[in-house]
Amino acid sequence: MIVARWILMALAALPQNEPERRAFPEVKAPAFPLPTSLEEWTKRREATRKTLWTLLGDLPARPAKPEITTLDKQDKGDYRLEKLAIDNGAGGKITSTVLIPKGPGPFPAILYLHWHAGQYNLGKEELWQDVPGGGGAKRGEDLVKRGYVVLAPDAYAFGERSGLGPDGPKQKGGQEELTLSKTFLWMGRSLWGMIVRDDQIALDVLAARPEVDAKRLGATGISMGSTRTWWLAALDDRVTASAGICCLTRYQDLIAEGGLHEHGIYYFVPGMLKHFDTEAVTSLIAPRPFLTLSGADDKGSPAKGVETINAFCAGVAKLHGKPENFRGVLYPGVAHVYTPEMWREMTGWFAKHLGGKE
Secondary structure (H helix, E strand, C coil), X not given: CHHHHHHHHHHHHCCCCCCCCCCCCCCCCCCCCXXXXXXXXXXXXXXXXXXXXXXXXXXXXXXXXXXXXXXXXXXXXXXXXXXXXXXXXXXXXXXEEEEEECCCCCEEEEEECCCCCCCCCCHHHHHHCECCCCCCCEHHHHHHHCCCEEEEECCCCCHHHCCXXXXXXXXXXXXXXXXXXXXXXXXXXXXXXXXXXXXXXXXXHHHHCCCEEEEEEEEEEECHHHHXXXXXXXXXXXXCEEEEECCCCCHHHHHHCCCHHXXXXXXXXXXXXXXCCHHHHHHHHCCCCEEEEEECCCCCCCHHHHHHXXXXXXXXXXXXXXXXXXEEEEECCCXXXXXXXXXXXXXXXXXXXXXXXX
């Protein structure tokens, strides 16, 4: 009996034949070929932008003139600092920080769009993170000392907007982000659409400031801030020049690499792959200057997809007769990180195209 029981136990421990598991079906977007003529591209560009606005959801119209409350003003010696609350006309206040150089303007300006990184308490305060390799210099101060007015807005659920979601002040972080996404979906909107809309309102405010030259507006950010940058630049021609650091993700390649978990719920636009992939968005920026800086080991942006996007954008810039207005760099051995070389590339790009200091 003891031997028989031992045999049964041994058999039970052996691997059992499981039914064959079906892999998730391959996800493919329709072909979005490189245009062969500027005339063809002009028509497709207009149609693509219209589709993107539709995919973002039934977004409320932006305020014609946003109501702005100045919360604080500070003299920082070399520059002035203001803290603002901008009414977004949809029940929210876009808390923002503005840095203004001293001296005669108007100045070029940069919309600084913060990352995600799960740092919900940080938001626009990324301005006070160290410049990569900058010896302790702060990012916002570095840019304002180069001669730019800098405006950094908090996105939904971040910074001073944390705890203001549908479930109240006790619901913060990722759970607040989820409740915002759920609520907006019920309203026929997307969380990403509402984030892009807020960034466009922040651009409205920046462009209207008397210290700003509205013909020299830049946008930049890393990670989620990068994605906010290239979506905004694609949908709003007022962005004169843009620089996206990391997070240049082609969605089909992300799925193929099993990397969807690398991005939060904010990142996903309903119906996107029924029409096209990321190169359809980024290519709308041409012929305006657009810089992409990516790490080849960034798990959230597979290198194969980055190469596809960069090649497509380069082709469209060339079609416009402005090949110098696109630059895409893929750094070997670099992951999802802001390197000193990337910071130098970004500041050099804006110095060239917006007229700030090198």
